Amino acid sequence: xxxxxxxxxxxxxxxxxxxxxxxxxxxxxxxxxxxxxxxxxxxxxxxxxxxxxxxxxxxxxxxxxxxxxxxxxxxxxxxxxxxxxxxxxxxxxxxxxxxxxxxxxxxxxxxxxxxxxxxxxxxxxxxxxxxxxxxxxxxxxxxxxxxxxxxxxxxxxxxxxxxxxxxxxxxxxxxxxxxxxxxxxxxxxxxxxxxxxxxxxxxxxxxxxxx
Numbered sequence: 001x002x003x004x005x006x007x008x009x010x011x012x013x014x015x016x017x018x019x020x021x022x023x024x025x026x027x028x029x030x031x032x033x034x035x036x037x038x039x040x041x042x043x044x045x046x047x048x049x050x051x052x053x054x055x056x057x058x059x060x061x062x063x064x065x066x067x068x069x070x071x072x073x074x075x076x077x078x079x080x081x082x083x084x085x086x087x088x089x090x091x092x093x094x095x096x097x098x099x100x101x102x103x104x105x106x107x108x109x110x111x112x113x114x115x116x117x118x119x120x121x122x123x124x125x126x127x128x129x130x131x132x133x134x135x136x137x138x139x140x141x142x143x144x145x146x147x148x149x150x151x152x153x154x155x156x157x158x159x160x161x162x163x164x165x166x167x168x169x170x171x172x173x174x175x176x177x178x179x180x181x182x183x184x185x186x187x188x189x190x191x192x193x194x195x196x197x198x199x200x201x202x203x204x205x206x207x208x209x210x211x
Contacts, residue, residue, distance in 0.1 A: 001062025003135055009055045010128055016048045017124055028115045042102050042109065045117055049099040052092060052127055059083060059131075071096050083134045084127065091123050141193050145184050147206050148192065153180075155209040156192075162205050165195040 023040055025031040031038060056074035060066070065077055072093050079089035098117055101109060148156060153176050160172065167175055167188065175188040182189075196202040 001138070002058060003138075006055055006058055006131065006135065009051055009058070010131065013048060013051045013055075013124060013128065016044050016051065017121055020044045020048070020118065020121060024118050025115075028112060031115050031118075032111050038111070038114070041118055042114060045114070046099055046102045048124060049095045052095065052124065055131060056092075059134075084130045088127060088130060092127065095123065140199075141190075142184065144193050144199070144203065144206070145189055147210070148189060149179070149183060151206070151209050158209075159202065159205055160192060163192065163196045163202060165192060167191065 020041065023037055023044075025034060025037055031041070053071060053074060056078055060074065060077055063081065065081075075084065075089040075092045075096075078084045079086050084092070095117075098113070101113070148159065151159075156176060156179065157172055160167075160175075170178075170188075179186045179189050193199075193202070
């Protein structure tokens with residue numbers, strides 16, 4: 001997964017949100033009387049939402065889940081993978097629908113609707129925090145995976161046993177072969193790491209084997 005690209009997109013999102021906060025009128029009346037600010041706010045909201053979609057697509061591509069046929073699927077898949085919350089997925093779908101209004105100008109863009117969305121910039125911050133939390137967790141899992149791959153086959157088998165993880169429709173011997181062949185991207189390695197109810201317990205056993 002291209003984490004640098006994701007972080008660059010987050011920086012881009014931050015810059016747009018900063019601009020919005022700097023020009024956002026204090027009231028609906030003030031917003032309605034400034035054509036320049038209205039157009040700037042509309043454009044910044046539109047490209048901010050598009051950055052959110054970009055981030056989602058980068059993550060889905062990195063996870064090899066394929067590009068969704070519809071934009072709503074981006075958020076559904078992120079939610080299914082527990083990268084964002086179900087509530088967050090609903091909020092982001094609403095954002096996407098609002099972006100479509102701005103882009104396609106369905107009728108006349110309602111000033112009240114735009115101003116309402118200007119007062120929901122925290123939704124962007126919530127999304128950013130969920131993505132950063134996911135990246136941090138992913139990094140931790142990668143570090144654990146690298147340590148496991150340095151262990152012997154018998155030690156990895158014992159980790160499965162200690163974590164009480166049973167594999168379905170596959171023997172442990174085949175699972176070890178798959179881990180050795182695929183390495184960090186191994187599905188069975190992921191099952192071992194994600195299936196451990198306590199990461200601290202897993203790390204304790206890894207450390208004991210490393211001695």
